[in-house]
Amino acid sequence: MQIADSCVVSIHYTLTNSEGQTIDKSDETSPFAYLHGKNNIVPGLETELTGKSVGDSLKVTVEPGKGYGEVNPELVQEVPRSAFDEVESIEVGMQFQASEDDGQSQLVTITDIQETTVTVDGNHPLAGETLTFDVKIEEIRPASKEELDHGHAHGLGGHHH
Ligand code: ZN
Numbered sequence: 409m410q411i412a413d414s415c416v417v418s419i420h421y422t423l424t425n426s427e428g429q430t431i432d433k434s435d436e437t438s439p440f441a442y443l444h445g446k447n448n449i450v451p452g453l454e455t456e457l458t459g460k461s462v463g464d465s466l467k468v469t470v471e472p473g474k475g476y477g478e479v480n481p482e483l484v485q486e487v488p489r490s491a492f493d494e495v496e497s498i499e500v501g502m503q504f505q506a507s508e509d510d511g512q513s514q515l516v517t518i519t520d521i522q523e524t525t526v527t528v529d530g531n532h533p534l535a536g537e538t539l540t541f542d543v544k545i546e547e548i549r550p551a552s553k554e555e556l557d558h559g560h561a562h563g564l565g566g567h568h569h
Contacts, residue, residue, distance in 0.1 A: 409548045411460050413445030416561045418547035419457075426538045434565075439546045441565035443555055450475045453541050462545050470539045476532040483530035484519070492526060506530070 411417055418439040423432040434440040442448040444457065452474030456466060472478050492498050498518060505513045506528070520527035551561070560567050 409461070411444055411457050411545070411548055414551050414556060415444045415548050416441055416551045416555060416566070417444050417457065417545065418565055420544045420546060422542045424540045424542075425534075426540075431534070431539075438565050441547075441561040441563065443551055443559065443561045443566075446559045448560055450539070452539075453543070457543070457545070460545055462548055465542075465544045468541045468543065470541065472536050472538060475537065475539050476534040477536075479531050479536040484527065485530070486525045486527050489521070489524050489526050498526065504528075 409415070418441045420434045420439045421432075422430055422434075424430050444454065447454070449457075450470055452470030453468050455474075456468045460466065498521060500518055500521060502518045504516055504518075506516045507513050514530050515532075516528040516530045517533060518526055519529045555562055555566075558567070562568075
């Protein structure tokens with residue numbers, strides 16, 4: 409079986425940035441499982457995995473445009489420190505769900521703290537990064553109807569709910 413849309417694929421992976429630092433990796437004992445063809449992984453990696461088989465290993469370099477996007481300066485905002493009054497202590501690197509006026513919520517990261525203001529960044533933490541994935545394909549199986557309805561993989565290495 410080859411990787412195609414509507415397959416659940418289990419992979420072991422190591423993700424490194426352009427400086428060669430490891431940013432993320434799959435659990436040694438349990439591979440990461442995802443539903444192929446539903447944008448559950450970055451587009452640049454999904455494209456390269458299409459057509460591959462169990463046992464294949466590949467190294468994929470993904471430019472920001474096919475990864476987590478370019479950095480959008482408009483998503484960096486200074487807010488009054490009083491906006492965090494309810495939070496016991498804040499530090500650079502903390503992440504919050506911010507609710508927007510339109511009811512959407514967005515994950516923001518604190519990037520700077522001054523006496524009266526806090527800088528928050530709504531860009532994905534990996535925006536602007538060129539990413540390298542070392543991937544080994546462990547398992548490929550057809551997705552269940554429920555998985556297709558939900559748009560993600562269930563079971564080991566997938567969603568639990
Ligand atoms: Zn589900």
